[in-house]
Amino acid sequence: MITDLLFVYGTLRRDCPNGAHPQYLAGAEFITSAQVRGKLYRVSYYPALVLDDGGWVQGEIYRLHNEQQLARLDAYEECTYPASPEQEYQRCVINAQTANGETFKVWVYAWQRPLENLPLIASGDFLNP
Numbered sequence: 001m002i003t004d005l006l007f008v009y010g011t012l013r014r015d016c017p018n019g020a021h022p023q024y025l026a027g028a029e030f031i032t033s034a035q036v037r038g039k040l041y042r043v044s045y046y047p048a049l050v051l052d053d054g055g056w057v058q059g060e061i062y063r064l065h066n067e068q069q070l071a072r073l074d075a076y077e078e079c080t081y082p083a084s085p086e087q088e089y090q091r092c093v094i095n096a097q098t099a100n101g102e103t104f105k106v107w108v109y110a111w112q113r114p115l116e117n118l119p120l121i122a123s124g125d126f127l128n129p
Contacts, residue, residue, distance in 0.1 A: 006073070007036055007096045007106040009059035010047040010126045018045075024076050029063040034096040036108060040126060041118035043088075047126045048111035048118060051094065058125040061096055061104055070107070077109045088113055 006028070011019040014030070038057045041048045049057055064070055074081060074091065083090035089109040096106045121129045 002093055003105045003107060004064050005031065005096075005104055005106040006062050006064055006070070007034060007059050007094075007108045008062065009036075009040065009049055009057050009108075011045070012073075013060055013127060015127055020076060024069075024073055025062055027065060028069065029065075031061040031063055031104070032098050032102075034059060034061050034098050034104065034106075035124070036094055036096045036106075038110075038124075040121040040124050041111070041115060042121055042129075043118060047121060048088070048115075049108065050111050050115070056124050058123075058128075059096075061106055079109060083112060085112070
């Protein structure tokens with residue numbers, strides 16, 4: 001694995017009502033809250049992270065314990081690695097930053113489709129729009 005850390009910003013966050021955290025991140029180790037460079041858009045009941053230096057997106061970093069856990073997350077996000085063009089998301093490695101400036105290399109699921117009038121979540125925080 002390139003990194004065993006994953007940044008989550010939407011339905012995989014632990015406090016997301018009706019989220020998927022218990023199903024897909026049970027057993028993963030919570031590391032810290034963090035943020036990544038990007039902009040967040042609402043697709044429907046879930047968000048889309050677009051990598052962009054013009055904003056910050058809030059989320060959490062988890063340590064995954066094995067490749068099978070990452071494979072299950074890929075299935076949940078309907079994403080293969082490397083991604084094919086018809087998928088909503090691509091899994092890629094970026095830097096995440098904590099409030100005290102510490103930086104982590106993390107996997108993230110980034111949106112790769114056109115935005116097509118998706119509403120911007122200006123706060124960059126899916127749980128506190």
